Amino acid sequence: xxxxxxxxxxxxxxxxxxxxxxxxxxxxxxxxxxxxxxxxxxxxxxxxxxxxxxxxxxxxxxxxxxxxxxxxxxxxxxxxxxxxxxxxxxxxxxxxxxxxxxxxxxxxxxxxxxxxxxxxxxxxxxxxxxxxxxxxxxxxxxxxxxxxxxxxxxxxxxxxxxxxxxxxxxxxxxxxxxxxxxxxxxxxxxxxxxxxxxxxxxxxxxxxxxxxxxxxxxxxxxxxxxxxxxxxxxxxxxxxxxxxxxxxxxxxxxxxxxxxxxxxx
Numbered sequence: 204x205x206x207x208x209x210x211x212x213x214x215x216x217x218x219x220x221x222x223x224x225x226x227x228x229x230x231x232x233x234x235x236x237x238x239x240x241x242x243x244x245x246x247x248x249x250x251x252x253x254x255x256x257x258x259x260x261x262x263x264x265x266x267x268x269x270x271x272x273x274x275x276x277x278x279x280x281x282x283x284x285x286x287x288x289x290x291x292x293x294x295x296x297x298x299x300x301x302x303x304x305x306x307x308x309x310x311x312x313x314x315x316x317x318x319x320x321x322x323x324x325x326x327x328x329x330x331x332x333x334x335x336x337x338x339x340x341x342x343x344x345x346x347x348x349x350x351x352x353x354x355x356x357x358x359x360x361x362x363x364x365x366x367x368x369x370x371x372x373x374x375x376x377x378x379x380x381x382x383x384x385x386x387x388x389x390x391x392x393x394x395x396x397x398x399x400x401x402x403x404x405x406x407x408x409x410x411x412x413x414x415x416x417x418x419x420x421x422x423x424x425x426x427x428x429x430x431x432x433x434x435x436x437x438x439x440x441x442x443x444x445x446x447x448x449x450x451x452x453x454x455x456x457x458x459x460x461x462x463x464x465x466x467x468x
Contacts, residue, residue: 208262209270212238212247216272218326222355224251237262264288275299275468282310296320301468304338316340318349321375331357332374336364372461
């Protein structure tokens, strides 16, 4: 890729730009960023030496890849504005939740190369999980390039578009569920007498360490759970209470509602 434009410099847009620069995916002077809040774009320009455009057209004109890091309700207006200045073979990448490839094609035409992406917030610390769905016009080398781009921010995987609602409910929104669980554990620890800062430190590392253990050992979560829960012990008593209060079914129902909402956007 010789030139990349990024429209939207919020949390995800900034994470994408930082990942590209820090992992040397492309030279910073070949990236142009814009945002309605100019201070967000200028912050990236100052910290990463990327180019700051004056408007969306400057970010889109003649680029090889255009990354749309904007909210779903803004995607139509942005594409309507920039489509006339896009190069014929430009790759258009959208991170807008719920906006399908079909919907994107109705906005820019069926001859455009389109990629639908669902990243998540841990991308800001290079620990993200990104799902990627290209349309049939995107060539294999371009798909590989998009995978490489999002691997700058963590892990990335190709999925069929039919998975995207479930992906959004899992990895897209999942960090919020995990943070709620961490907060609940910390609150319980404070109730039991721990200082707040220590409670959060223990809770955060417990979650991070458990995930790291599962990844490094390829262990099924149920196996680790059973290893911790000894017969008649404290952990199995706690697990029984969580099951009795419906933790598992609450998570399942929450994700079902999340996926449904993603379809409605």
